[in-house]
Amino acid sequence: MKPQTYNCPLPGGGDARELVLAFDQGRDMRVLVVPALFDEANRMRRFTVEVMRRLDGAGIDSFLPDLPGCNESLQDIARIEPEDWATAMHAAARELGANRVLAIRGGGLILPPDLGGWHYGPVKGASLIKTMLRARVLASREVGREENLDDLTARGLETGLELAGYALSAEMIRQLQAMAPAPRAGLTVIDQDALDGSPLWLRAEPDESADQADALAAMVAMSIVA
Amino acid sequence: MTASTDHKLRRLLGDVLGLKPEQTDGFTADTGLFGHLPELDSMAVAGLLTEMEDRFDIVIDEDEIDADTFETYGSLLAFVKAKREAA
16 A cells, blocks of 8 residues: 555645555556545544455555545645535546546545446435534533534534534535435445444444455455456 | 334444444443443434434434433433334
8 A cells, every 4th residue: 555646626726736545556447435524534444445455455456535625635625615526536536547436425425427336335415414513513512502403504504614623614515415325327336234234434433344344345346357 | 113122222322332232232221321431422422313313214303312311221212212102
């Protein structure tokens, strides 16, 4: 595994070099891995890289690019919209020569166009937002501040809102509320049931599961061979 | 329905806390949750609520939730059962 960068177009023009974790040996099969979003990105990152290690062992190259405003990116997430993430993934796919995509959870909402592949653990944008709004309401309550979901949502849609430590723009919240995984020819949906274990994105503490990483990597590798 | 609600809620808590079924089988009505399990922070509880809505096909309003709801396994189970009966 090697860290490298890709050229990420930025909203309003210009571009930035963003990080990519790459298992690249110039092999035929090249999988772009689109990460989970927000707090789930942290809980799913180790699992995601463990799946990539297994794909590497199975003779498949894979790439995990940063989304602008997330992970190591220096961009201000408050200026980013989901469409910018999709544009970034498109640029990464082209620069890295990816011919398949593996999206994790909310990553399936920002797929590059035209690529087939797999979407593990699909989730609606509205569910991601609602969970983060709830966490904020609960955390505020613990410090004696009353907030409620409806007021926060209205405020978020008007002026943006900090959720789970991310300063989200009004446009980010508005677009995500309406986004749902769309069926795509050549894109296989992999539900949690297929991995035979409990979903790691639900875990209170980041965790790992070698069995689940084996299962997901095997499904990807076998469908490529087939 | 009651037995399966109990079973599903244990399994869901196991998923969130990373516990095996044999561990969650040991939960009693008095087993402490929020405030007793340090890993059950607001983000984890929020995820738990969203997942409860999905798995039990209920809608949870934040106003219905207070510290007592998550105080013990028994209080959480009673909450879910009441929601399912009302649904």
